[in-house]
Amino acid sequence: MPMPNSPDTAKGGGWSLPDNWPAASRAKVRAMLTAPGQPFEMETVAIDGRPTRVWKNAPASLRAIALAACDHGDALCTVYNEERVSYDSWFRATAALAHHLRDAGVRKGDRVALAMRNLPEWPVAFFAITSIGAICVPINAWWTAQELAFGLSDSGSKAIICDIERWDRLNSNEDSAPLPEIRIVSRAAEPVKGAERLEDILGHTDAWADLPDRDLPEAEIAPDDDATIFYTSGTTGAPKGALGSHRSLCTNVLSSKYNLAFAPLRRGEMPPAPERKTVLLVIPLFHVTACSAAMVGYFVSGHAMVFMHHWNAEEAMGIIEREGVNLTGGVPTIAWQLLDHPARKNYDLSSLELITYGGAPAAPELVRRIREEFGCEPGSGWGMTETMATVTGHVAEDYLNRPDSCGPAVAVADLKIMSADGTEELPVGEVGELYAYGPMIAKGYWNRPDATAESFIDGWMRTGDLARLDEEGFCYIVDRAKDMxxxxxxxxxxxxxxxxxxxxxxxxxxxxxxxxxxxxxxxxxxxxxxxxxxxxxxxxxxxxxxxxxxxxxxxxxxxxxxxxxxxxxxxxxxxxxxxxxx
The missing domain is CATH 3.30.300.30 (ANL, C-terminal domain)
Incomplete structure (x- = not known):
């Protein structure tokens, strides 16, 4: 008897399966993509003493990604209002800031906080920090002064790079702990008391092209070295810092590409040759979704990233038309507001090829409408701060066929459903707590051995999500055990x-x-x-x-x-x- 939501029976959100789909089973497509010599070939390595499947061709570190991205040259890297930065200019600025941090005393393992809205200098700071072996601490730019101060204190950051809004907010808190010894502030119109202006180090974005052509400072970085601390609130209300390795973030580069390569093979077509795309990246870079699952991979592919000062649906449609945006999304809210905006008919959005998101469940109706009204593919996935983003994902027909699923695990990840006491793995179809395993999993919580021991068990992450898996491995989040x-x-x-x-x-x-x-x-x-x-x-x-x-x-x-x-x-x-x- 066919299972509910099986390929033989499913009709997601009013969408009907094409007669000739699928041309290949998921098992066959996985075997094709991961075969020896293919881009998604896997190998097994020891991570913290545990055998783990990894992408054989994943970049070794964020430093390696920065060095490779330099080769994109004059291709457009970031767009913010009227500011347009090429990859060559981005790398010149990144190298200059990396040398400045090294000269200021930042060393491997030091934490450097990064607190700002999505600006062209955000990826400059991120790669400058991580390319010298320091640990980047992206702090939620929406946090209050007290919350920002907590992130700086808890991480023990030696330096902070922030925009003037965050600087002013931090200095409005009279009870905050002392600021890090190294302080760099961007977008300040006048000299900043107690800090350096980033523009005095790099110049304005239009001057980055004139910076010296320099290499990054020397640094020895291994795949499993510490790279980032992303904060996530705990159920007790105290934020916890998830410690990610270079491997954690670099795994997502191929995980995202793996999910995208599935769709054409499922319909019997070869994946298209890689080409640069234009992405409207509106979700904050201080989230793993935007940073790890999106931005890091975009630097490998040479995509152009368009940032907005703040989200506005009609302004976004104007950007999509003007810049020829191919990809956008982040959370379902973005898609809903683009679809339902009364001014949509006034804009040409035909350049859109993919709208993908995670972080919140989406109604089957949304999945169908993206395909029918935009003529582009919908995509979804699941991950969390502790998994450095991508663990599952699917796009196009697989997502339309199972719109209530967040997709199956990527080939280097494993999922299992456990009983409430964590002692028994449950069979297919039963609901229990979702556990995840793979090279993307964070190393633990920063300076929180108690919380680490509770949530990270023999390499498995206890997600706190209640879920079930179907017979093909598709994951369905049915509720949240964590109270959020x-x-x-x-x-x-x-x-x-x-x-x-x-x-x-x-x-x-x-x-x-x-x-x-x-x-x-x-x-x-x-x-x-x-x-x-x-x-x-x-x-x-x-x-x-x-x-x-x-x-x-x-x-x-x-x-x-x-x-x-x-x-x-x-x-x-x-x-x-x-x-x-x-």
Missing amino acids: VIRGGENIYSSEVENVLYEHPAVTDAAVIGLPHQQLGEEPAAVVHLSKGQSASEEELQQWVGQRLAHFKVPVRIVFTDEMLPRNANGKILKKDLRALF
């Missing part, structure tokens, strides 16, 4: 917001849940019980949270209840019972 809301791809851990609400003198009980939202996936909302004789309004509590946490974490609605919140026998709030209040 995902708003447009941004993780909001309920306990972090709840802890802030509890700090308000009038609040004695609080719970945060996710409310469905067509474009954002979810939005945070709160249920609050006030102390007897105390009062507080919805607006007052929203302002209270907004003064202490990033704006996207502020509950969009707050409902007050006269009684303490319902709990089970173990004292855990029954959050499913609270949704009816909204």
